[in-house]
Amino acid sequence: MGDRQSLNRSLTAIGVFVVVYVLVVLLIDNSYYRLMLTLVPIWATLGLAWNLFSGYSGLVSFGHASFFGLGAYTATLLQIHFDVTFWFGIPCGMLVGGLAGLVIGWPTFRLQGVYFALAMLAYPLAFLYLFEWLGYQEVSLPMKRENAAYYMQFDDQRAYIALTLGLMTTAMLISLFVEHSRFGLSLVAIKQNELAAEGVGIDTKRWKLLAIVLSGTIAAAAGGLYAKVLLVVTPPTVFGMITSAQALIVTLFGGVGTFWGPVIGAGFLIPLAEILHGEFGHILPGIQGVTFGIAIVIVIMLAPEGVFWKVRDRFRLGEGKAEPAPGFTAAELAPPPDRAVTSGQTVLDVGGVSKRFGGLLALNQVTFQVKAGEILGIIGPNGAGKTTLFNVLNGYYPPSEGGVRFLEQDLLGLKPNRVCRLGIGRTFQIVRAFPRLNVLQNVVVGAFVRAENDRAARRMAEAAVARVGLGGSRLKQAGGLTTKELRLMELARAIAPRPTLLLLDEPLAGLGHEEVEELFPILQRLRAEGITIVIIEHTMQAMVRLVDRMVVLDHGMVIAQGAPAAVTRDPAVIEAYLGKKWAAHAQN
Amino acid sequence: MSELAIVAESVLQALSAGLLIGCIYGLMCLGLSLIFGIMRVINFAQGEFLMLGMYFAFYAMAAFGALGILGPLVGPFVAALLAAPALFVFGYLLHLLLVRRVTGVRAVGTEGEGHYAQLILTLGISLIVANGSLVAFGSFPQVVKTPLSSTAWELGPLYGDFVLVFVNQARAWSSLVSIAAAIGLVLFMSRSALGKSLLAAADNPEAAIYMGIDVDRAHRIAFAIGTAVTAVAGGLVATYYPFQPYVGIEFVIIMYAGVVLGGIGSVSGAFLGGLSIGLVQQLSTLVLPIQLQNAAIFVMFLLVVMFRPHGLFGRSAERT
Known part of the structure; x- marks a missing residue:
């Protein structure tokens, strides 16, 4: 999380790393090892680019060679055809790479999981054939006798090392700042649970696009420098499968989701593969590929998180110290003034509203209103359509008929993150947590929607955590919480x-009797602080004590609504819950 | 000859080539559909299984030649079929040693049901096998030699004196063998007790455990059969298509495109999917330069996964 302290620590570590690298370069004057020291940062940069997108967001890309190759070919062809220097050609390549990220990402994000990975594989292969067909099977960069430096051509190999090291350091710094910003945290939230991320107001598509554009830009820069260092570009070397694979392998080997990962991976694997190739390449021509293959098989079997995390877990020196929880003013707790509502107003x-799934009519002409400041219970037996109703209100499903208005604004066609932005918060029947983040981080992700900056988001999250009484567990990992704590955390998020309106989907499910008793006062306090609440439950008992009004659903239809006392005596409701026989009983 | 006749001739030519090649693609898709379509194991190394089938057929043929047992006419097809038992063992061991750790019941409930780990593990396997083959077999492109490759049946003239269609005999026999193998496999999977228990274990491992099926073993066998079937298709492709150790990647996309197009989870759909891909590939040569025919397949694959993720023939099995 955006702790200044850990940011500073990482900056220092990067500084030390660069100094050590430079010292090593100064000590070595064998040109073969110098070439290796040039290549390591290039592959590390490609790995960093991959990590920036796939590592943080969890969308596995098998196609980063697309960006790498476009960067290499753009700069190379600009010099060949138009005599443009690489100093300008590489930035042009980066532009092309970023643009390719946009053009590839936009349609491909429709795909989920494996399909995304496979589709990403198809792009560089299509580029490979395209560039071969265009007649660029092998493009060599000519030697420039005059103005060598202008063409990014140097006699001293160390100049190239300086360039690639500079690029890698830049990529590390970019990754570091992404990790410590709302950008990074949003990507991590998407990785852990995309639906939940969308539900707490994260515009998932926008962040993913931003990530792939940034990633494509950096990968293209690495490709451009690679062309300059090797002086020859062929479609298989820059668009080939092994290039995409290398990006992924150095990262997975070193550690996913941290900028150290690709650097560690490249620093170890590239020299290993090169040395093996140098020693045995003439008798074992595919030795590099075999090395990468074995490395990745070992990693996935023994340390699927990568070397960095494995080592860090081993030497873990206790969690960060808990800072005292800050105090809050009443103004910080109330809904923002621009969305203030007067009591009794229709929220x-x-x-x-009707909703059809094929032949199934899940919701049938559902009509009701929610007034400001009330707690409204939506009850009904299992399968009555309660969660479907929430999903429609929330924007996960479009209604088949009818409409929903929130404070005079039509919600039709809005995505969940937009609905959330308007001031409708939601929790899920099955808690959708981000398990690898701690409680506070989980909640911060929810606060981004309304926060002007990351600091404000953190403060809003602290306030929310305190309001639900989770202050003591703020720094616990969500994966290790009890059911009650998870429910409270989701409530805080x-x-x-x-929000003006809060939709709670079975917040009592899985809680014991006493835990339910603890939750009630919290909900009542939230209402007192100005939040209107709609709550789904299937157990009538608990609800009667909590809510002001009830809407009863059965088979997708509203069968009764009104004050709890009246509703529980309604024969139709008794019948829905207990069957006809008992309805007759209850009458007597 | 009229313009129309020329067009008709090239269309018919592409159509017949597409159907023949499509049958072989159908067979390789069938292999993948057992592994990916039904068991839901993302196998990146399927292309390498195909490549191993090609080399197996190549070396088996060389051995036959030395022994002089089978003639050059029947030999290539026997060699391709013999790849099945060999690659069955390979697939069986691969699953036993590596793949089972990231699949099946173990993968249920892990991140993305283990798909992430499977993709990466099989990527590693594919790199090792492809580059290892480079060491073992060299990079020189090979082809299984048979006189059938250069002989063709002449159909026609279909219209007056014009419109001749040439049917390459190697492809024709290969596609017949493919169809026979495909029918055999589909019958085995749907009729035999073993086949049914494999399908059950692959489709829903948890439920199958409670039906008393040894799921781990069933998965191993299904994986091995999937490997063997694709390898046979590889041996058949080898009779008309020059190959080298990196050839797998060209076919892995074809196979995934075919399986997705045919509808994930449908075995016979996968065959039809592969057939369609073969047709598209050959018909694309009518309008695109020949170097871009694989690019056309990739574009088609992208279109399929984006717009028909449940396939052309499949029903919408899951709601997203």
Whole structure:
């Protein structure tokens, strides 16, 4: 998380690393080892680019060779055809790479998981054939006798090392700042649970696009320098499978989701493969590929998180110290003034909503209103359509008929993150946590929607965590929480952006009797602080004590609504819950 | 000859080539559909299995030649079929030693049901096998020699004196063998007790455990069969297509495109999917330069996964 301290520590570590690298370069004057020291940062940079996108967001790209190759070919062809220097050609290549990220990402993000990975594989292969067909099977960069430096051509190999090292350091710094910003945290949230991320107001598509554009730009820069260092470009070397694979392998080997990963991976694997190739290449021509293959098989079997995390877990020196929780003013807890509502005003107007799944009519002409300041219970037996209703209100499904208005704004066609932005918070029946983040980070992700900056988001998250009474567990990992704590954490995440309306999907499920008793006062306090609450439950008992009004759903239809006392005596409701026989009983 | 006749002739020519090649693609897709379509194991090394089938057929033929047992006419097809038992063992061991650690019941509930780990593990396997083959077999392109490759049946003239269609005999026999193998496999999977238990174990490992099926063993066998079937297709391709150790990557996309197009989880759909890919590839040569025919397949693959993720023939099995 955006702790200044750890940011500074990482900056120092990067500084030390660069100094050590430079010292090593100064000590070595064998040209073969110098070439290796040039190549390591190039592959590390490609790995960093891959990590920036795939490592943080969890969308595995098998196609980073596309960006690498476009960067290499753009700079090379600009020099060959137009005599443009690489100093300008590489930035042009980066532009092309970034643009390719946009053009590739936009349609490909429609795909999920494996399909995304496979589709990404197809792009560089298509480029490979395209460039061969265009007649660029082998493009060599000519030697420039005059103005060598202008063409980025140097006699001293160390100049190239300086260039590639500079590029890698830049990529490390970019990664570091992404890790410590809302950008990085949003990507991590997407990786852990994309639906939940969308539900707490993260515009997932936008962040993913931004990530792939940035990643493509950096990968293209690495490709451009690679062309300059090797002086010859062929489609298989820059667009080939092994190039995409190398980006992924150095990162996975070193550690996913940290900028040290690709650097460690490249620093170890590239020299190993090169040395083996140098020693045995003439008798064992595919030795490099075999090395990478074995490395990745070993990693996935023994340390699927990569070397960095394995080592760090081993030498872990206790969690960060808990800072005292800050105090809050009343103004920080109330909904923002621009969305203040007067008591009794209609907050949510659900008008004739129906939802069909094929032949199944899950919701049938559902109509009701939610007034400001009330707690409204939506109850009904299992399968009555309660969660479907929330999913429609929330924007996960479009309604088949009817419409939903929130404070006079039509919600039709809005994505969940937009709905969240308007001031509707939501929790899920099955808690959708981000398990690898701690409680506070989970909640911060929810606060981004309304926060002007990362610092404000953190403060809003602290406030929300305190409001639900989780202050003591702020720094615990979400993966290790009890059911009650998870429910509270999700509640905190939903209220962090200070919503006007809160939709709670079975918040009592899985809780014991006493835990339910602890939750009630929290919900009542939230209401007192100005949040309107709609809550789904299937157990009537608990609800009767909590809610002001009830809407009863059965088979997708509203069968009763009104005050709890009246609703529980309604024969239709008793019948829905207990069957006809008991309905007759209850009458007597 | 009229313009129309020329066009008709090239269309018919592409159509017949597409159908023949498509049958072989159908067979290799069938192999992948057992592994990916039904077991949901993302296998990146499927192309390398195909490549191993090619080399197996190549060396088996060389051995036959030395022994003089089978003539050059029947030999290549026997060699291709013999790749099945050899690669069955290979697939069996591969699953036993590596793949099972990231698949099946173990993968249920892990991140992305283990797909992430499978992709990366099989990428590693594919790199090792492809580059290892470079060491073992060299980079010189090979082809299984048979006189059938250079002989063709002449169909026609279909229209007056014009419109002749040439059917390459190597491809024709290969596609017949493919169809026979495909029918045999589909019958085995749907009729025999073993086949049914394999399907059950692959489709829902947890449920199959409670039906008393040894799921681990069933997975191993299904994986091995998938490997063997694709390898046979490789041996058949080898009769008309020059290959080298890196050839797998060209076919892995074809196979995934075919399986997705045919509808994931449908065995017979996979064959039809492969057939369609073969047709598209050959028909694309009518409008695109020949170097771009593989690029056309990649574009088609992208279009399929984006717009028909449930396939052309498959029903929408899951709601997203």
